[in-house]
Amino acid sequence: MELLTVDRLTKSFGARQAVRGVSFSLGSGQATAFLGPNGAGKSTTLRMIAGFLEPDAGDALIAGKSVLSRRTAAQMRLGYLAEGAPLYLDLSVRAFLRFLARTHGLSPAQSRLAIDRVAADARIEDVLARPIETLSKGYRRRVALAGAIVHDPPVLILDEPTDGLDPNQKVAMRALIARMAPEKAILISTHQLDEVEAMCSRVLVIDQGEIVADAAPAELAASAPGGRLEDAFHQLTHTEKAA
Amino acid sequence: MKQALNALVSVYMRELRAYFLTPLAYIFIAVFLLALGAFTFEIGHFFESDRADLSSFFAFHPWLYLVFLPAVAMRLWADEARGGTLELILTLPAPTWSLVIGKFLAAWTVAGAALLLTAPMWASVNWLGAPDNAAIALAYVLSFLMAGGYLAIACALSAAAGNQVVAFVLSVAVGFLFTAAGLPIVASSVAGAAGPGLAEGIGAFSLITHFEAAQRGVLEARALVFYLGFIGLWLTLNAIWVGARKGG
Structure with missing residues (x-):
């Protein structure tokens, strides 16, 4: 059962298009990593799903409730850990x-x-x-x-949940997320690639406002010449350097 | 609707707690009472007037509200923006209006507590003579409503400005316009320049016009409509300005 459905979310700030038609869905029992370089559109996407930012286009359904037309009902079913x-x-x-x-x-x-x-x-x-x-x-x-x-809540969105934690606290946080994962749909934005393999069964990579990869961590890692998630991430998001 | 009321009550309790956990509410109440006493006795010449009424006491309410109430309300939304908790509160399962009203009611409760603590003045004037208690009670009610008007301006501008100092300055400035519009000097100037009709029209939008009538013991339905409408208008603007922040 799909607990979170993101449908063509789009958001611009002035002339800059921060998120361009992002779509994906998450089912119960799935912890998904949401990766991307700084400024790729991760937090903007999460803020739109949480109802903090109005999208220019698109919608997000949380446990079947639209965050645009049934915002309160959708937010009742969402747990949101904002950045910072x-x-x-x-x-x-x-x-x-x-x-x-x-x-x-x-x-x-x-x-x-x-x-x-x-x-x-x-x-x-x-x-x-x-x-x-x-x-x-x-x-x-x-x-x-x-x-x-x-x-x-059945759906959890965590924006950098382990930022600022010491190694022991990170282990405890990962264990907690692992305990909750079987019953919930969890979307985790993080820069810690080692956490992705430890906590998540799926990886979404966003770059320049678009989803550029959607795969299992091992599958994504295998797609890179070095066979590491870090290499795959670098390969997918290298455009940041040119920007 | 039930969820909206849950959120309203929860936000109200949280804000009230915030006022009384910090020295803010205590300092406001203490300084407000001191200032009101000083104005009433020193400038209003309460004893020298030799009348058993509270006209010299009520006369200063608008001017003290004008300065003190923006200080109470300026943090309500600006603090959320500064501390990053705007994202927390706007992702709670609550319509914006319930958050706006919850915060406003908490600030209004602080103002009400300050007003309530002036009750010894009322008791004193009864001890000194035989005042028109119905008129005094009416003036208290209208003073409370007028305080709501000043607070509603400050709440809205706290959301619009996103900065406490700017919110305070704007609230005093806007509050002054809605106070001065009812002053005789403004009315006579406008009447001289543009006719009495316009002067009366501008005066009708002043926060003090209806309050002065209440002090004479005259309860006008339009006074209640004015204050409640005024509060409603500014809280609507407040909700719009909070909502505008969601546009990014």
């Missing part, structure tokens, strides 16, 4: 998660259970009472991830 993991620094971790849970329509009792669940998943139980502004970057990233999954 924005957080309300003045709130405690628990208050922040409660805010998100309540905004997603969870009752107070459901919110308490959900907060306990995601705090255990993201390993942030020990900082629940602390103000977010006092936390390290790694903890903040995990709090943001906990916020993205507090309502247990």
Whole structure:
């Protein structure tokens, strides 16, 4: 079953076309890496899917709900970790998660259970009472991830989820994503190619606003002369140098 | 609709918490009360007037709101833009209007709390004499509505400007226009230049025109319509300006 369908999404900023008719779909039980060089259109695509940016053309369906015509219903089914993991620094971790849970329509009792669940998943139980502004970057990233999954959405979009994490935290984050993957459709934007092979069963590569590859990591790696994902990525996105 | 109300209440609670977790609300309330007291007693000559009413107290409300309320509301949207949380809040499952109203109501609650804490003035004037309590109650209600008008301007301009300082300056400037339009000096100048009809028309759009009538104990339906319509208009602009940010 397709949980995320992206249909010809297009977006321009002034004269620059950032995303050009991007289409793909994700099914349940699939963690997909979304790769591309800086400025390729990754975050713009994710922001359109999440409903933060209005596309010039195209649409995205989240669990069958259009982000254009049924935005609230679509967003109810989406967990979105934005680039930079924005957080309300003045709130405690628990208050922040409660805010998100309540905004997603969870009752107070459901919110308490959900907060306990995601705090255990993201390993942030020990900082629940602390103000977010006092936390390290790694903890903040995990709090943001906990916020993205507090309502247990079927579709997850994670924009650079391991950015700023130390190696141990990265391992924990990968393990969490691996645990969630069987039940959800997960789209992960990352620059860490080693993570792709560790976490994802599929890779989408975007360059200059267009999808230029859609394959399994091993298949993509095998397509390059060096047989490495890094080589394949370089080969597919070398146009950036000329730009 | 239920989801929109969930989001509205959630945003309202989050903003209210933000006001009272930081010194902002306490400082606003304390300075507002001090300033109001100083104006009432020193400039309004409350005791010297020898009248058991609160006219010298209410007279300064618009001018204090003009300066203080933009300071309360300027952070509401500009802070989201600065801190990157605009992306967080605009990807929540909530229509823009519920976010706009939730934030506005939180700021209005802070203004209401400040107004409520002036109740000892009302008690004092009852101790000193026999005021027209119905007129005072009416003036309080209209003052609260007028505060909503100033806040709605500031909320909208916070979304439009995306910067707290710019939002504050613009809000004071726009608020001043909607205050000064009701001043006699403006009315007489406009009447002299363009006729009394235009002067009356401009005065009708002032935030102080309907408030002055309320202080005399006159409740006019059009005053309620004006303030609620004024708030609604600026909150609509607020939602439009927030929505415009989604265009990229």
